[in-house]
Amino acid sequence: MINDAAVLTEKLDRIYKIRGPRRKDDPRELVALDGVNLEIKRGELFGLLGPNGAGKTTLIKILSTLLLPTRGRVVVDGFDVVKDFGEIRRRISMVSGGETSGYGLLTVEENLWMFARFYGLDSAVALRRINDLLHLLGIGDRKRTKISDLSTGLRQKMNFVRGFICDPGVIFLDEPTLGLDVTAARDVRAFVKNWMLEHPERTILLTTHYMAEADELCDRLAIIDNGKVLACDTPHNLKRRLQREAVFKLKVGPIGPKPCKEEMLESVPGVRQVSIVEHSSGTELSLILEREEVLSGVLTHLGRRGSKLISLEKREPTLEDVFIDLVGRGLNVDTSRRGKETP
Amino acid sequence: MNDTGIYKAKGFQLFWRTAWARAYPRIVGTFRERSWLFFETLLPVLGTAAYVFVYRAINAPPDYTGFVVVGGAMIAFWLNILWNMASQLYWDKDMGNLELYIISPGPVMAILMGMAIGGLVMSGTRALIILTVSTFLFGVTYQTGSLPLLGAVFLVTMAALYGMGMMFASLFLVSGREAWHISNLLQEPVYLVSGFYFPVKAIGFWGAAAASLIPLTLGLDAIRQLLFTGDPTLGFLPVGMELGILAVLAVIFINGARLALARLEEIGRREGRLIERRR
Numbered sequence: 001m002i003n004d005a006a007v008l009t010e011k012l013d014r015i016y017k018i019r020g021p022r023r024k025d026d027p028r029e030l031v032a033l034d035g036v037n038l039e040i041k042r043g044e045l046f047g048l049l050g051p052n053g054a055g056k057t058t059l060i061k062i063l064s065t066l067l068l069p070t071r072g073r074v075v076v077d078g079f080d081v082v083k084d085f086g087e088i089r090r091r092i093s094m095v096s097g098g099e100t101s102g103y104g105l106l107t108v109e110e111n112l113w114m115f116a117r118f119y120g121l122d123s124a125v126a127l128r129r130i131n132d133l134l135h136l137l138g139i140g141d142r143k144r145t146k147i148s149d150l151s152t153g154l155r156q157k158m159n160f161v162r163g164f165i166c167d168p169g170v171i172f173l174d175e176p177t178l179g180l181d182v183t184a185a186r187d188v189r190a191f192v193k194n195w196m197l198e199h200p201e202r203t204i205l206l207t208t209h210y211m212a213e214a215d216e217l218c219d220r221l222a223i224i225d226n227g228k229v230l231a232c233d234t235p236h237n238l239k240r241r242l243q244r245e246a247v248f249k250l251k252v253g254p255i256g257p258k259p260c261k262e263e264m265l266e267s268v269p270g271v272r273q274v275s276i277v278e279h280s281s282g283t284e285l286s287l288i289l290e291r292e293e294v295l296s297g298v299l300t301h302l303g304r305r306g307s308k309l310i311s312l313e314k315r316e317p318t319l320e321d322v323f324i325d326l327v328g329r330g331l332n333v334d335t336s337r338r339g340k341e342t343p
Numbered sequence: 344m345n346d347t348g349i350y351k352a353k354g355f356q357l358f359w360r361t362a363w364a365r366a367y368p369r370i371v372g373t374f375r376e377r378s379w380l381f382f383e384t385l386l387p388v389l390g391t392a393a394y395v396f397v398y399r400a401i402n403a404p405p406d407y408t409g410f411v412v413v414g415g416a417m418i419a420f421w422l423n424i425l426w427n428m429a430s431q432l433y434w435d436k437d438m439g440n441l442e443l444y445i446i447s448p449g450p451v452m453a454i455l456m457g458m459a460i461g462g463l464v465m466s467g468t469r470a471l472i473i474l475t476v477s478t479f480l481f482g483v484t485y486q487t488g489s490l491p492l493l494g495a496v497f498l499v500t501m502a503a504l505y506g507m508g509m510m511f512a513s514l515f516l517v518s519g520r521e522a523w524h525i526s527n528l529l530q531e532p533v534y535l536v537s538g539f540y541f542p543v544k545a546i547g548f549w550g551a552a553a554a555s556l557i558p559l560t561l562g563l564d565a566i567r568q569l570l571f572t573g574d575p576t577l578g579f580l581p582v583g584m585e586l587g588i589l590a591v592l593a594v595i596f597i598n599g600a601r602l603a604l605a606r607l608e609e610i611g612r613r614e615g616r617l618i619e620r621r622r
Binding site: 010016017046061064065066067068086089090092093094096099100102103105106110113114117118119120121122126127129162166 | 349350351352353357358360361362363364365367370371372375376436437439440444445446447450451454594613614615617618
């Protein structure tokens with residue numbers, strides 16, 4: 001054991017070499033993680049928040065011993081991921097969103113039993129835990145169903161049972177509610193919260209791009225983009241960063257064609273960040289302003305561009321606002337094709 | 344035992360729990376979904392029938408019919424090695440199972456062992472059905488030699504063959520779609536060089552010697568010599584020597600699998616090949 005933190009990364013880089021045919025000017029490498037420093041304490045439910053391609057999954061794959069770091073030091077439950085991966089594997093588990101693992105001809109119970117045995121559980125203990133966990137997640141009646149007959153939501157609940165069956169010290173949840181309906185996602189979040197309450201010494205690292213999920217579940221959050229950690233704090237403290245600013249949500253009529261740089265909303269003095277979402281009924285603007293008085297300038301600007309105000313709401317800052325403030329764009333932007341030319 | 348009182352096995356006990364757990368889907372699958380009965384026994388029997396009729400048409404000795412029937416039955420094992428051992432980790436990578444195998448404390452070597460045990464049961468069942476049906480259809484008579492020796496030859500052949508399958512699986516661990524192509528490439532030529540439908544001696548000493556790297560070549564030859572003692576001139580090498588070579592091959596392949604697995608897992612972790620999906 002070399003550190004008491006559940007997870008520790010120091011100056012972690014991960015660079016993928018791009019294989020296969022490429023043109024002369026195509027990048028040769030992809031920087032997935034760039035100098036990531038994180039310390040996650042035991043007993044924390046820690047969130048990694050970032051858009052697709054930010055590096056969240058790469059980080060989880062390194063922590064779960066599936067990938068080696070290119071540079072830097074990574075410690076999980078006191079063990080180094082490069083040298084002591086065998087010890088780490090005894091202590092961790094992982095559940096990913098949209099997971100299709102298992103064998104379709106086996107029943108839910110048989111699949112879970114198989115994975116439990118890979119962790120060395122006694123058969124009777126495994127069956128008892130399978131039964132208990134399936135009931136906790138509300139799918140106790142599906143024990144004898146072949147997994148090929150399960151819906152996406154039920155299958156993901158089964159994956160959760162698989163992840164928790166071995167009672168891991170550290171569990172990685174990679175976008176665990178991806179593709180789930182509202183009810184299934186709520187059940188899964190409730191399960192995670194209860195598990196942490198009942199096992200205060202355990203640690204969960206959750207990646208998500210659902211702001212509300214991160215806000216609801218996580219003790220602390222790191223916001224990650226382009227492979228870099230931009231901020232790391234409690235959701236409350238992250239939102240407090242914007243407390244002095246004024247956050248508004250405006251719904252306006254069509255703004256018209258994209259103006260030149262000087263005529264964009266960002267050029268209005270006092271406007272810190274703007275996020276625009278186009279709807280068929282109009283345009284939704286999330287604005288972070290340095291102070292409330294800046295709003296009149298914004299409305300004048302919109303009026304000059306022929307857009308009418310439909311609704312205006314001043315609200316408390318959300319994690320999304322924090323993200324926009326830090327990154328300069330919303331979460332629904334895919335950055336997975338970043339490449340870096342190297343000599 | 345962890346701090347919630349759940350005992351988790353280690354070492355040898357963990358190895359066997361993992362191996363048996365991985366064998367389970369194959370064993371259950373053999374008896375749960377019986378659609379394979381039609382395709383995987385009828386088609387080899389048809390292939391065998393073609394050679395039986397050729398041998399009968401040219402008035403070959405009756406033992407040749409038996410040779411073909413035994414060879415036809417052994418095809419089940421070769422197909423299992425190619426498609427359910429060598430390329431299995433490629434399928435598992437695609438399904439998302441490989442990541443879970445790798446991050447679990449159960450050794451990947453135990454996963455391979457489980458695949459081999461399950462595959463042996465699966466293919467053994469198929470082979471037995473093909474052998475029984477073909478023997479009945481073509482009226483094959485056996486003049487068996489030592490049954491314990493026959494049992495030993497079969498077991499050592501299977502150890503060497505599945506050891507080779509485990510080694511292939513290790514090598515294919517970091518491969519993508521090429522695993523599929525290599526399996527395709529190896530299927531038919533091995534039918535030829537291992538003498539599935541004729542005594543391997545017919546391809547000449549050096550040809551047969553080279554083909555002996557595939558354990559089925561010597562295994563099949565020894566089994567035939569022990570099942571059809573009427574014509575000893577058809578064997579390639581003495582049975583005792585073939586058994587010895589097969590034992591050496593088993594040790595080489597199983598150790599090769601272990602070494603290849605450790606090395607290729609490290610390469611896979613470094614290059615990110617364990618986590619990439621179908622390319």
